[in-house]
Amino acid sequence: MKDSKVYNWCVRNNIGFKLLALFLAFMLWYYVAGQRDPIIKRDFTLPVEARGLSSESVLVSPLPDVQVSTRGMRSIMRDVKGDDIRVYVQISDQEVGEKLLPVQVESPFGVQVVSISHERIKVDLDVMSEKQVPVQVLVRGEAAPGFTYRTASASPEQVTVKAPSRFLDEILDVQAVIEIKGAKNDISQQVKVQLAKNYGEQVTVQPGTVQVKLPVVTSGPVKTVAVTAALQGEVAEGFVVKSQSVEPKTLQMTGPIEVMANLGEIRTKPVDISGAQGNITKDVELVLPAGVISLGQNKAKVTIVIEPVEAETPQVIA
Template identity: 35%
Template sequence: MMIRWRDNSIRLIAFFMAVLLWVYVTNEQNPVSSHTYQVPLTVQGKPEGYVLSGLPGKVSIKAKIPRNLSATLRLSDFTAQVNLRGITEGEQQLPVQVTAPPGVEVIQVTPKVVRVAADKITQKNVPVTLNLKGEVARGLVQGKPVLQPQTITLEGPGKLLAGINHVGVAVDLSGVENDLVKEVTVQTGVKGVTASPSRVLVTVPVTSLPVKELPVRVELTGAPAEGYLVGEVAVLPATVQVTGPKQVIEALTEVNAQAVDISGVTKDVSREVGLVPPNGVISLQPKQVHIAVEIIPEVIEPQPDPEEEPEQENPENITGQ
């Protein structure tokens, strides 16, 4: 029994020595080195009707490669996949599955697990709002805009659609002289969200404003110097043209000129003054008028002397008649 144990021990030691010798010779003749590859991450079982986020485009793979393989090894010999079959709405963690050629040992994968957020694609109807910029040509007024259609359908991830209650389109009216009819592209402003239809028709009526001839009212402030009075006040032109919305124009009876101060004056006043535009009026023509104020000396009638006796009539003259 003792001799048999010794024989087995010698054989076992010899086996280990052979293995060590093989490993040594192999490493010497065909050494192993580490290499890192950036491998594209592919997806299996991508579900229909979902938008995915969080998936990296590549993963980093570190592998031990023998010398005899390193010269012929290509990046396409590695694969990195994540399986999305059965994924549900929300966020979940999925492992990265890596394959390598025979004889190559993968020692590290970064990341090993990816965090994937799945959002279901839905639809939502929202109203279209119109933002008007600029003003139509002078003397014209814009009417009530019309949008066709007034509601559109948005499509995209449910979380994104939840924050959208309307979409806007903008139209510039600067200098427009006639009815504006224009197709405008709908911009959702959110990546991944589309609109259907993608264009809406905007119609903005443009009409002329009514014009009314109104007299000019002059306001004088202060008073002339002592011994002088205000005579005739003349306005040139006496009337002006007022342009504005019908309801505004119909309520006006006159246009005020800026006040003219005549405090302490002793001679005629001649001045160009501006007009005060009434509320809601679009334009005044002209915008200023010439005002002439006549200043005249005050005339004092002579008063009789109370101490002077009135002349008596001759009685003879009376009887002689």
């Protein structure tokens, strides 16, 4: 070996010393570079993506976030954002049910993944299905006194529910809730449908709203009665009540059958004409028997015409 030409050439040209010098130079550069651009660590909390999921399959529960510890040169790490690192599980088996899958990470060049908080995570798969279910209208609140409501209707009467198959069997209907809040007239409004149980975003309903109609009717018989004014006191001396009128003259009333059968008129509260020397016009409340409800207004406009007494013309005796 020592007599070979290569060996003699290496000895003659000090190749060994040169290689040693090159190695020492590299180590010195590495040390200096490390001081100027040190290795640092950074932690990221990132969501896990599901890759390979077919259009028919769905995740029953959302995948957890994981903590990823990374390291690299400061010049590189300071520009790294969470979106630059992708954490995912690869779903190749679309079989329904739970399974443990390894967590995989994609990181930019120069970024080394040191550790992951979850090496494996549980994935729960199901198949999306859909079916038609009826709309149940729920009425909340009470109608105005003297009124009640009949059976409500929804249009359309059925909606389409799309959900993981394990949830679909539980869903028998959807609900449309309508508030009546002292209603006296029929109600027709667009109402958002809802499920009896909160399934989050995994269950969708189409259409999301329905048109609800709720008939509101009187709870007793309806009768049209006259409205009359009640007067109190006497006009001033030398004056007389020429006429009186009430507007409206009649109103529709409802109430218990036994009361309505004997109800002929509705009077206003007394209008005081004591000492009056001119016309009086007032809005006066009605006096309603117990249980009787006015289907119109609860006041009437009373007008009283008051004039001086006409002097008698003396008779001439021929």
